[in-house]
Amino acid sequence: MKKSASPTRRDRIPCMLADLKMPGALEELDPILQRVDSAQLTAGEAIETLLGAQITLRNNRRLQAAMRSSRLPAVKTLSDFDFTFQPSIRREQIESLHELGFIDRKENVVFLGPPGVGKTHLAIALAISAAQSGRRVYYGTLADLINSLEEAQAASRLQQRLKVLTHPSLLIVDEIGYLPISRTGAMLFFQLMSRRYEHASTVLTSNKSFEEWGDVLGDEVMAAALIDRLLHHCHIVNIRGNSYRVRNHSHLWKQADSEEDESNRRRRRRSLRPQEVAMD
Ligand code: ADP
Numbered sequence: 001m002k003k004s005a006s007p008t009r010r011d012r013i014p015c016m017l018a019d020l021k022m023p024g025a026l027e028e029l030d031p032i033l034q035r036v037d038s039a040q041l042t043a044g045e046a047i048e049t050l051l052g053a054q055i056t057l058r059n060n061r062r063l064q065a066a067m068r069s070s071r072l073p074a075v076k077t078l079s080d081f082d083f084t085f086q087p088s089i090r091r092e093q094i095e096s097l098h099e100l101g102f103i104d105r106k107e108n109v110v111f112l113g114p115p116g117v118g119k120t121h122l123a124i125a126l127a128i129s130a131a132q133s134g135r136r137v138y139y140g141t142l143a144d145l146i147n148s149l150e151e152a153q154a155a156s157r158l159q160q161r162l163k164v165l166t167h168p169s170l171l172i173v174d175e176i177g178y179l180p181i182s183r184t185g186a187m188l189f190f191q192l193m194s195r196r197y198e199h200a201s202t203v204l205t206s207n208k209s210f211e212e213w214g215d216v217l218g219d220e221v222m223a224a225a226l227i228d229r230l231l232h233h234c235h236i237v238n239i240r241g242n243s244y245r246v247r248n249h250s251h252l253w254k255q256a257d258s259e260e261d262e263s264n265r266r267r268r269r270r271s272l273r274p275q276e277v278a279m280d
């Protein structure tokens with residue numbers, strides 16, 4: 001900006017930002033104008049920086065609200081994730097999921113892999129991106145979600161609870177396969193997933209391959225019907241690698257590697273290979 005704004009205009013801008021309820025932009029206005037005056041910023045850059053400050057504040061507020069209502073257990077973001085540690089993950093696939101088109105298309109995402117490889121981290125990171133974009137998100141482990149459905153059923157409020165859990169644009173179902181679940185629990189979960197099918201996206205994580213979900217849910221037929229719906233519109237991220245939790249204990253990796261080889265051998269022997277049904 002060659003000619004700096006007149007003092008009256010400079011007085012009006014903060015009033016306009018306050019009137020528009022843009023405290024993030026207001027806060028940054030003076031330093032931005034100083035950089036314009038000293039020719040460090042062009043007019044275009046100044047407008048972009050000002051609006052960017054407001055968007056950052058709005059996204060942080062959305063995130064704080066989402067942290068209260070969504071039950072997300074931690075803040076984990078894509079920028080905290082070290083892709084070099086987990087070369088089996090295609091970075092472009094994860095980055096493209098963060099553009100959130102899958103939520104608009106009501107597609108699902110499944111993170112599969114052994115403990116500690118970042119399934120929960122990546123699931124939460126997607127929920128955080130979705131929350132920052134203003135979408136409603138909800139997080140639960142499979143055990144938590146089933147508990148809440150069983151409690152609702154006991155109190156004759158199952159329909160309301162199913163409605164509440166069907167509502168969010170993104171539901172995270174974490175830790176499928178860690179804890180055994182009852183048959184009733186599995187049926188309730190199946191009902192929930194049937195309601196969400198083609199209605200809203202779900203991100204699921206599991207340490208068990210799909211062939212083992214029959215054992216997890218205690219019913220092969222129900223598991224097959226669930227997987228069928230889930231995979232109809234689905235992105236699968238199959239993580240093969242070492243646990244990040246024990247990254248400083250390399251002597252454990254050898255053991256993890258040999259377990260991984262065995263599980264790969266088992267997977268090859270089975271017919272349903274998750275990576276082959278990935279849509280993207
Ligand atoms: P999983 O759900 O697969 O068992 P988590 O997502 O809980 O694993 O990861 C375990 C811990 O390690 C978490 O604190 C997570 O933030 C961290 N972590 C895992 N993988 C990575 C990575 N590639 N880069 C940075 N942190 C990671």
Ligand code: MG
Nearest residue numbers: 119120175205
């Ligand atoms: Mg986890």
